[in-house]
Amino acid sequence: MRASCVLFTTLVALAAYYVYIPLPGSVTDPWKLMMLDAVFRGTQQVSNLIHFLGLGHHMLVLNFIIVSFGHKRAWSTAQVKVTDTDFDGVEVRVFEGSTGPEEPLKRGIIYIHGGGWALASAKIKYYDELCIVMAEELNAVIISIEYRLVPKVFFPAQVEDVVRSTNYFLQPEVLKKYSVDPSRVAVSGDSAGGNLAAALVQQFHQDPSLRSKIKLQALVYPVLQALDFNTPSYQQNANTPILPRHVMIKYWVEYLQGSQDFVEALIVNNHTSLDVEEATALRARLNWTSLLPTSITRDYKPVQPASGNARILQEMPQLLDVRSAPLLADQKVLRHLPKTYILTCEHDILRDDGIMYAKRLESAGVDVTLDHFEDGFHGCMIFTSWPTDFSVGIRTRNSYFKWLDQNL
Template identity: 60%
Template sequence: MRATSAVLTALTALSAYYVYSPLPSTVSEPWKLMLLDATFRCAQDLSNLAHYFGFSHHLRVLNFVSSYFDKLDPVSSEHLKVTDTVFDGVEVRIFEPKRGFDKNLKKAIVYIHGGGWALGSARMRSYDSLCRKISEDVNAVVVSIEYRLVPDVHFPEQLNDALAATKYFLLPEVLAEYSIDPLRIAVSGDSAGGNLAAAVCQQLALDSSVTTKVKLQALIYPVLQVLDFNTPSYQQNMDMPILSRFVMIKFWLDYLNGSHSFAHSMLVNNHTSLDLSETISLRELLNWNSLLPPSFKKNYKPVLQSQGTDKIISEVPALLDLRASPLIAKKESLQLLPKTYILTCEHDVLRDDGTMYAKRLEEAGVDVTHDHYEDGFHGCMLFATWPTYFSVGARTRDGYVKWLNENL
């Protein structure tokens, strides 16, 4: 009996230790977030264990675990027609409202899901639910892109998929097929999908062969640069759920097909040191001392190494590719971009990426709405329904939908 009690006590203590992580009191529903984060970490630990024993790549295992019970067939409803199809070789899921169109042309939103370029799916319950909500509340056709993932493909294939599907949808004959108003189209995405959405908009703006121009871009806590992992938000939120700084660096290395052995060097910005001439001018484009408000900078200091590791740049040249880091695009390119919505969260390593992009776009003359949530955390918009409901999830989603309604 005593032995059983001791084992139960030990297991309880171990579980509490695994679940508990100190969180700021200002984050939305911290205990619920701890439990959610512990679930994610458990899945990550299991996938890493499977990788270690050679069963499969850890990201392939993690994607399988996270989506096995979560992928949905295209189910239409009384108000919404949902279908899966293919645009120029890329799978997409299309949500079409059944109300209020008749002879009127429709609004449209191209949506690109997040997941570190390695996880997630347009068919996952969370994204299916989000796109249904957007389609019904904005009364717009939503095209959710099912791009290929790491480790099956790496940069720039995810972007190529997103760009190909979007360009196909923008063809006049395709827009006519879905009765879309060519003057009322938006491109949107969250997290890594926000990265792809921003890159797609930049590529479309520079492509003279595309005759239909996007009216809006809407970026939800986007990841926009790989040059500085010591912005104030990276320093402040380095161990925050749902996305820590080290995990973000590993997502980047997987996306750009680089070795994880570079992770610790990138953690201290050895890949963009002052002795690497290729990176100096690019770092100037994301000088957060001039791009961030004092309330974000606080007392944090830039991390600039005098000597770095040039091997990282030589082996992972995509680190300097602006298609991977839309934040470092030249002002001349930014001036061509459409009206923009950017959502950021205080407790998110990517907070400053979105904030700096908003500032650079404003300086280029683009009309920008920047919504910042003081109690928000990375990925929170996906947690707006039971059983993973967070009040900040519902507020971010509703604010985003409201902006689309008012501007599209």
Template identity: 60%
Template sequence: MKRFFSVTCLLTVSVAYYIYIPLPNTIAEPWKLMLLDATFRSAMRLGNLAHDLGLSHHIHVLNFAVNHFEMQGPESSEGVHVQDTSFSGVQVRVFESTQGEEGQLKRGVVYLHGGGWALGSARMRSYDFLCRKMAEELNAVIVSVDYRLAPKVRFPEQYDDALQASRYFLLPEVLSRFSVNPDRVAVSGDSAGGNLAAAVAQQIATDSTLSVKFKLQALIYPVLQALDFNTPSYQQNRDVPILYRSLMARFWLEYLDGDPSFIQPMLANSHTALDLNRATPGLTKLNWTRLLPPAIRRHYKPVVQARGMARIIEEVPALLDVRAAPLLAELDILRQTPRAYILTCEHDVLRDDGLMYGRRLEEADVAVTNDHYEDGFHGCMIFAFWPTYFSVGGRTVKNYIHWLDQNL
């Protein structure tokens, strides 16, 4: 009995030690987040083990876990017709409101899911719930794009899929088929999907061959640049789940097909050192000492290396490509993009990407609504539904849909 009690206590302490991580006291429901993060870390470690043993790519292991627990079939419900189809060869899930008066034109939203360009799917239960709710409350047609993922494809394929599906949906005959008002269509996405949404919004806005353009862009904690991994939010939240600073660098290199050995030099900003002139034009676009207000900059200082690693930019030139890093776009491009909603979270390494982009859009005379959550963390908006419900997730979804309802 004593041995059983001792073993039980030891196991309990071990599990608690594994789960517990120090978190800011202002973050939403910390113990719930710790449990979520422990699950995610376990899946990542299993993936890394399989990768190291040559059994499978670590991303494939993570996606297998996601597919096993999260996938939802295209089930229609009262008020929303759901179907899986393809738009110009790109897989999409369409949520079509069946409410409203016959002949009434609906609103439309192209939605791009997050997951570091490597994880997730439009068929995940969390995105299915979100898009279904959007269709119901907005009386809209939501096109959730199932773009291809790394490592099967790399940049610019994910971007090309998002752009191709968007261009197809914006065709007048397609909008007419779905009874969508061509003057009331938006593009939106979260995290890596926010990156794709911003890049697509720029391209669509400047494409003179299109007769229909997006009215709005709604970006949820978007990732928008990979030249500075030491902005105040990267420094402040480097070890805050569920998106750690090193993990974000790893996702970037998976997306852009870079050597994994570049992670540590990139985290030190060695790819944008003073002696690397090629990166300088990009750095001027994300000078956070100018773009961020004092309340955000606080005591943090820029991390600038005197000498860097030129090989990174040489081998991964897409780090300077605006299709991958929309924050680097010129003002004359930004000026043509639609009104923006940008959701940011205090406890998120990507907080400052969104804030800097909002500031640059404002400098280009684009109207911007910034919706900031002091208790929010990266990914919280998809944790607004059972079984991973967070109160801050519920608030973000409510306010996001309300803004669309008021502006679309």
């Protein structure tokens, strides 16, 4: 009996040691976040072990687990019709809000899910529920794109998928089929989906024939650049759940089909050191000492090694491609972009990506709303139902919906 108690106590202590991580005092629901992070870390470690044993690619294994536990079939509700189809060969899930007699045409929102270009799905619980509520509350048609993922495809295939499916949706006959007002269409996405949404809108607004077809863009904690992995938010939140810096960099390397041997060099910005000529012209577009407010920059210094590893950009030039890093776009591209909403969270390595993009867009004359949450963390907006119901998740979602309702 005594031995059993000792074993039980030891197991509890080990579990508590694994779950507990120090968090800033302003983080919402800290113990719940620790539990969520522990589950995600554990799943990643299992996936890495399976990869090490040669039994499957770790991203495929990790996504299989995520989708298996969260998959939802296309289930319509009394207010929202849900169907799975394809737009020009790209799978999509369509959510159609009911049309009232006072408004025969609905708003249209193209939604692009997050997941590091490698994980999640339009068909998992979190995104399915988000889009159902969005369609119902906004009386809108939501097109949630099931773009192809790493490691089956790599950049720029994901960009091509969202561009192709959006082009299909914007055809007059398709908009008519779904009773969507062609003057009220938005593009939106979170995290890596925010990255793809920003790239999509930039491409559309460089084409005069397509420029007027997107009324606005709404980006939720988007990942927008790979030039500098030592912005203040990358330094401040390097080990903050659920997206620590080394994990984000691994997603970048996987997306661009690079070598994982480069990860440690990327962490210290060796790919854009002062002697790497390819990065010189782009640094001015991402000078965070001028793009970020002093309240953020005062405790941090730029990390710019005098010499680094030029081979990284030789093998992964896409790190500085504006289709993968929309924050690096030229000002003449930015000035044509539509009204923009950007949601950022304090406890997120990507916080400064969003703030800097808002600043660059504003300088280009774009109407921008920056919606910042001091107690938010990366990914929080999709965590609104038990057991991963966070108060900040509900508040971010409501704020995002409110802006869409008022502006679309």
